[in-house]
Amino acid sequence: MKNNSKHSKKKITPTENIGFSSQLTVTGNREAVLEGCREIKEYDETKLKFSMGNINICFCGNNLTIKNYGEDCAVICGEISDISFD
Amino acid sequence: MIIKFLKYIIGFVRFSASGGFSEMFINLCKTENIPLWNIKNSSGEITASTSVSGYKQLRSISKKSGMKMHILKKCGLRFWLAKNKVRSGLAVGVTAFVLILITLSQFAWRIEVVGNTEIEDTEILSVFEGYGVKTGAKISDLDLKNITEKVLKDIPELSWAKVNKKGSMLCIEIREKRKIPEFYDDSVSTNVVASEDGLVLSCDVLRGTEEIKVGSAVRKGDLLISGIVTHRDGSEETLHADGIVRAETKDNFSVSRQNFNVYTLKDYKKRYEIFFFGFVIPIGINPTGEIISENASYLQSGDAVLPVGLIKTTGLTFSENPSEDNEMQNLICLFKCAEHIYELTDNAEVKSSKITVNQSETDFSCGVYSTCEKNIAELKEIYIEKN
Numbered sequence: 001m002k003n004n005s006k007h008s009k010k011k012i013t014p015t016e017n018i019g020f021s022s023q024l025t026v027t028g029n030r031e032a033v034l035e036g037c038r039e040i041k042e043y044d045e046t047k048l049k050f051s052m053g054n055i056n057i058c059f060c061g062n063n064l065t066i067k068n069y070g071e072d073c074a075v076i077c078g079e080i081s082d083i084s085f086d
Numbered sequence: 087m088i089i090k091f092l093k094y095i096i097g098f099v100r101f102s103a104s105g106g107f108s109e110m111f112i113n114l115c116k117t118e119n120i121p122l123w124n125i126k127n128s129s130g131e132i133t134a135s136t137s138v139s140g141y142k143q144l145r146s147i148s149k150k151s152g153m154k155m156h157i158l159k160k161c162g163l164r165f166w167l168a169k170n171k172v173r174s175g176l177a178v179g180v181t182a183f184v185l186i187l188i189t190l191s192q193f194a195w196r197i198e199v200v201g202n203t204e205i206e207d208t209e210i211l212s213v214f215e216g217y218g219v220k221t222g223a224k225i226s227d228l229d230l231k232n233i234t235e236k237v238l239k240d241i242p243e244l245s246w247a248k249v250n251k252k253g254s255m256l257c258i259e260i261r262e263k264r265k266i267p268e269f270y271d272d273s274v275s276t277n278v279v280a281s282e283d284g285l286v287l288s289c290d291v292l293r294g295t296e297e298i299k300v301g302s303a304v305r306k307g308d309l310l311i312s313g314i315v316t317h318r319d320g321s322e323e324t325l326h327a328d329g330i331v332r333a334e335t336k337d338n339f340s341v342s343r344q345n346f347n348v349y350t351l352k353d354y355k356k357r358y359e360i361f362f363f364g365f366v367i368p369i370g371i372n373p374t375g376e377i378i379s380e381n382a383s384y385l386q387s388g389d390a391v392l393p394v395g396l397i398k399t400t401g402l403t404f405s406e407n408p409s410e411d412n413e414m415q416n417l418i419c420l421f422k423c424a425e426h427i428y429e430l431t432d433n434a435e436v437k438s439s440k441i442t443v444n445q446s447e448t449d450f451s452c453g454v455y456s457t458c459e460k461n462i463a464e465l466k467e468i469y470i471e472k473n
Contacts, residue, residue, distance in 0.1 A: 069115075069116060
């Protein structure tokens with residue numbers, strides 16, 4: 001019997017699917033802590049986009065660095081000028 | 087801070103990766119649970135830090151994402167030890183430094199007295215020194231609780247004392263007893279009389295009957311406040327009179343050079359001693375002389391006085407016969423006048439002072455004429471004849 005690849009993936013709850021389990025804490029414009037992020041979609045010095053399930057969160061600014069990138073949490077540092085969701 | 091320290095102990099690698107898909111590289115690291123921190127991306131090249139074991143796993147990920155990796159820096163104790171393992175001298179030096187530091191931290195480097203207002207530091211320190219609490223003493227050998235109890239018995243003016251250890255410093259915290267206010271002893275009846283001549287400026291009667299008017303002149307011994315009180319019914323009572331009577335007084339002081347003899351310095355001997363953590367190492371023999379003085383200077387680091395220093399002992403021997411050094415005698419006269427003015431300010435407010443100098447071929451004298459404002463009240467016991 002052929003193993004279906006869809007079944008081997010982690011089950012995603014409805015709240016996770018629409019990004020409700022995520023949490024964003026911004027300290028000034030220098031640091032942001034993002035919980036519940038799945039993966040990095042785009043990353044360069046001025047733009048950093050994370051996938052949160054069905055929504056993406058995008059940080060724009062200068063000298064953006066990821067201070068810490070754990071299992072479910074990312075600490076973004078740098079000069080954050082804009083945060084947007086798409 | 088603790089995490090940084092732990093990372094340094096465990097060791098980590100700072101690396102760069104370029105030429106592929108940086109986002110994919112980071113996401114794969116996350117999937118494989120490889121820790122990454124301080125990730126920077128500048129024009130396609132990422133730099134990041136990871137653990138030593140994590141870096142070994144990164145090779146397969148870099149292949150998948152098409153990145154080429156380079157180690158920028160290896161940080162941590164394990165790398166430092168590996169680099170310096172042949173430098174045995176350094177290891178010996180570090181070990182010796184740590185041992186010396188541990189040994190020296192067991193001794194009292196400095197002793198400080200806090201909380202005293204009336205009792206001098208030196209008096210308290212000398213009593214504690216008698217029980218072994220001194221610079222250079224081994225702190226663990228001191229039974230501070232027992233010593234404090236003994237000191238409290240030795241100095242009755244103290245109400246509370248505690249010796250606190252602050253690293254290698256001992257801080258003696260004390261509280262002095264509050265003085266009991268003096269109560270009038272009516273078994274001894276007194277009058278208040280003038281202690282010297284003057285012009286009365288104010289009179290504050292605390293107890294007794296006022297006998298003078300403000301603005302009147304009084305002579306030494308005149309009655310100012312009477313200790314005999316007459317009641318309305320005509321009866322009389324003696325009590326302990328008291329009060330403050332401020333008056334303008336004149337003070338004359340003169341001195342002649344004939345009063346002083348000057349002896350020339352015949353011999354001067356000195357000896358140095360090294361003070362090191364309570365141990366005194368003499369260099370040379372004890373100096374002899376009529377006047378022996380000691381001067382100690384200690385090493386200082388900021389406000390902290392270190393228990394390392396140099397003690398200088400000097401012995402002075404003077405000529406047996408006085409010399410004819412008139413200039414020096416004149417200077418002493420002037421100095422005595424200045425000293426007298428300074429002493430006057432202890433219990434009087436000096437309004438004005440005039441210094442006069444008389445110099446002739448054979449003599450030199452100088453005088454101070456001062457106008458002062460002071461309390462001239464003096465208690466004098468009333469003696470009552472018993473019939």
